[in-house]
Amino acid sequence: MATIPWLVDVLRGAGVQVVVEGDWLNRMRSGSFDPIGVLWHHTAATSSATNPHPALNICINGRSDLPGPLCQALVDYHGVFHVISAGRCNHAGTSGGSGPIPVGDGNTLMIGWEIDYNGVDQRMTTAQYNASIAATAAVLKRLGRDSSYARGHRETSTTGKIDPSFIDLNTMRADVAAKMAGGGTGWTSIVDNATAGRFTASANWGTSTYSGQRYGADYRYADPVAASDAAWYKFNVPRTGNYRVEAWWPANAGYNAATPYIVATTTGNKTVTVDQRATGGQWRSLGTFTLPAGDANRVAVSRWSSAAGLVIADAVRLTEV
Known part of the structure; x- marks a missing residue:
């Protein structure tokens, strides 16, 4: 059975903060392990700044119905990788196939990160996401694979798993690809509708x-x-360059099917129309645009829509690419 004793060195080489949990080199399940990719999960436990890794003990020792270890590493609230195993773990079950990952034994095929958040009313922190991107990129480079070999459990599961919640997995793979290409270290910023001094709307906009x-x-x-x-x-863009623009909205059948998002670029305003009845509760890419440097209104949600249903303004994220 193969192992990955290089994991800690690869993670640290990528700038990821690592905590080694006991005898990780010899803690593993029996059976084959010849990984070709990385699988993202969420633990379903509620983490916090003061309780950053509530699922760590379960990930190490397992549950009554599933013996541990349950992943190669747990990613805590602060983005710290707790390395648990260098070998096969009970994290993936049967793979139904996704992208280049074939049908088969997911525990043989994949290295697993358990990201410690509940996935119901809690999303992963920025620190967790950024560390997981860096770690995934570094491990895939070590495996000689590209970003398409990064998958979410909900993509490979044959039993209806939903993890990891609240992230766009295509965006995740794009971020891994950028990191592998030497990018992905640029500036990023989120403005929510409640961000002080960064969001403006008339009294016609209600709050829900x-x-x-x-x-x-x-x-x-x-x-x-x-x-x-x-x-x-409003964003304080640090330098003129290319930025991925993403929006977050809650989806509902009564919301607008043709909501216009306006992006103020170096060559004028660009409009992207989205259907807010679907694909809510996660970051959705509006595209990559060249934005000018400076502190100014950069993205807007317009009410000028011919479709019925409420127009929603929630959160926007810019990421330098």
Whole structure:
């Protein structure tokens, strides 16, 4: 049975903070282990700054119905990788196949990260995401594979797993690819509708906590009209360059099917229309745009839509690429 004794050195070489948990080199399940990719999970435990890795003991020792170890590494609230095993772990079950990952024994095929957040009303922290991107890129380089070999458990599961919640896995793979190409270290910033001094909207925009798919404590909504009345997100862009623009909205059948997002680029405003009835509760890419440096309104949600349903303004993220 193969092992990956190089894991700690590869993670540290990528700048990832590592804690070694006991005899990780010899803690493993019996059976074959010849990994070709990396699989992301969430633990379903609620982590916090003061309780950053509540699922660590279970990931090491397992449960009554599933013996440990349950992953090669757990990623805590602060983005620290707790390395548990250099060998086969009970994390993936049967792979139904996804991308280049074939049908077969997922525990043989994949190295697993358990990211410690509950995935229901808690999403992974920025520190967890950034560390997981760096770790995945470094491990795939070591395996001689490209970013398509990074998958989420919900993509390979044959039993209806939903993990990892609240992330766009195509965006994850794009970020891994950028990291492997020497990028992915650029500036990133999130502006929520509640971010002080960074979000502006008229009194026509109401505030709601109705949807559990919201980013943060609440979000804004308004009826569509034949006028802009845009809600604006202000960013202090550090330098002129290319930035991926992503939006987060809670989805609902009563929301707008053609919501216009406006991006203020170096060559004028660009409009991207999205269907806010679907694919909510996660970051969705609007595209990559050249943005000018400076502190100014950069992204807006406009009410000028011909479709029925409420227009939603929740959160926007810019990432330098």
